[in-house]
Amino acid sequence: MTAWVLHVDMDQFLAAVEIQRHPELAGKPVVVGGRGDPTERAVVSTASYEAREFGIRSGMALKIAVRRCPEAIFLPVDFPVYEAVSAKVMQALRDFPGAVVELLGWDEAFVGIDSEDPMETAHAVRRAVFDATGLHCSVGVGDTKMRAKVATDLGKPRGVFRLTRDNWLEVMGDRPVKALWGIGSQTSKRLESHGIRTVNDLAATADDVLAAEFGPNTGPHIGRLGRGAGSAVVDDTPWIARAHGHETTYQQDLTTPDAIRAALGDLAALVEKDLRQEQRPCQRVHLKIRFAPFFTFTRVRKLPEPTYDPAVIVDTAFALYTKLADDRPVRLLGIRGEMVPPEGGYDAPRTHGRRGNP
DNA sequence: TCTGGGGTCCTAGGACCC
């Protein structure tokens, strides 16, 4: 038996859940995002495949989406419903014989499993998820997490694809580096300035070149991404949060210090609730702020001592805002409360949202 | 043509200490 990494990813997850409970939407362009009002400041969370044909993508402003497809159906994001469906998906994976499940998000997970026929196992996982939820997913099969994760996209929708050391460059070599998990637009640009555009280019680049550009740690890490290398260990240890935060984009910009302080108060109350639930006080306060139009700042301040007190959190956040000495209108505010580490630290694994070098 | 809300980790450099 050989150990394999499967990456399971739901197809058009939010749209699929909405279509399931509103069957009359099947086959139509459906866009889930914000409060479902495309005149508001909000972005697309998920677009159905029909909506994607109009060029609508997740992360796109709803105002642009509605321009691309005026007849699309816009629906609000309904967190509790997706969370319940997500739990069913993950339970189906955990119930799969021999599976070790590591959550990556609402709608995706790594599954570690021993198999002689991983493609057949992947199809069986697809069936298990469909039987439990009535929803379709795609599955990537790999000999590392990186390869499994990238393979899933090649299998979509409702399919299975395998990437291993043997076919990695054959399949991925001519694709742009941005197709890799962990390389975004900025890293892509910096690589391009060295003439590195494709996965082949990156895989052939010496570590010391990358280290000179990105640092001794990140440089070689990026090189490993190009080769599809990396960890193959799937770890089901529960995730421990480092921080909890809340942010809001205001439909009308905030223009006075009083309005900003009041808005910070609302956010601090939400953060306090999370911290108390977690029973870990806040040790550092992060302020995130976007001035109209598009300048985003974050600022951090350590607290003299850990606290749950929302008044302290607000005062700290407001002080950070004042220090910016910028009286432009404010479009977005966020407060993140970084918690004291749990007993024993963070040696338990953590995958959610992680970019770290494996 | 406009930009969510939830996260995590990395690098650089200054302050300070021995």
Place this chain on the structure above:
DNA sequence: TCTGGGGTCCTAGGACCC
């Protein structure tokens, strides 16, 4: 006139992911 070497803590800022 020149200016250690090692360490920790902190802030600013960047990047990426779902």
